[in-house]
Amino acid sequence: MRQSVRKLARVSVASIALALLGACQSSLPAHYDGIEQEARNEVHMVRLAHKIDAAADDGLADRQKTNIIRFLAELDAGYGDSVTLVSGTRFPEPAFADLGRIIRAHGLALGDAASIGEEPDSNGAILVVDRYIVTSPQCPNSVLQMSKNYTNASSPQFAAPM
Numbered sequence: 407m408r409q410s411v412r413k414l415a416r417v418s419v420a421s422i423a424l425a426l427l428g429a430c431q432s433s434l435p436a437h438y439d440g441i442e443q444e445a446r447n448e449v450h451m452v453r454l455a456h457k458i459d460a461a462a463d464d465g466l467a468d469r470q471k472t473n474i475i476r477f478l479a480e481l482d483a484g485y486g487d488s489v490t491l492v493s494g495t496r497f498p499e500p501a502f503a504d505l506g507r508i509i510r511a512h513g514l515a516l517g518d519a520a521s522i523g524e525e526p527d528s529n530g531a532i533l534v535v536d537r538y539i540v541t542s543p544q545c546p547n548s549v550l551q552m553s554k555n556y557t558n559a560s561s562p563q564f565a566a567p568m
Contacts, residue, residue: 448541454481456533457526460501471508474533478512483535490517493531505533
């Protein structure tokens, strides 16, 4: 009788342990399976241009300098921005030097010429500022209802890349 009680106790403990382990298992995946829409940051390059007319051979006019300074200030041009100049065939060297001083005053450096598809006037130029903008998704989304997430599956917006 004592042995049968022990045997019954072992069997009942083992069945309870198996029942508890079985409750943790699920048929639903606990990882991102690709069906839900995955929310990720998007990176876009933005190209902003400013036309410069250098009519005089002695450098940029004060109005042009002010316009360039205002253009760079409105953009809050700084670290990470790429500044290039597409100049016409007769863009004066003193105007180029003035432009270089303005760009260095903003903590920027003039890079290689950009291809923008537009040709400036022969004595003009186009100042081009390239920057990358990151757009984050609108998180959290309600694709996976967390209140009904019985298997603790990860939400699609927090899914690890595959």
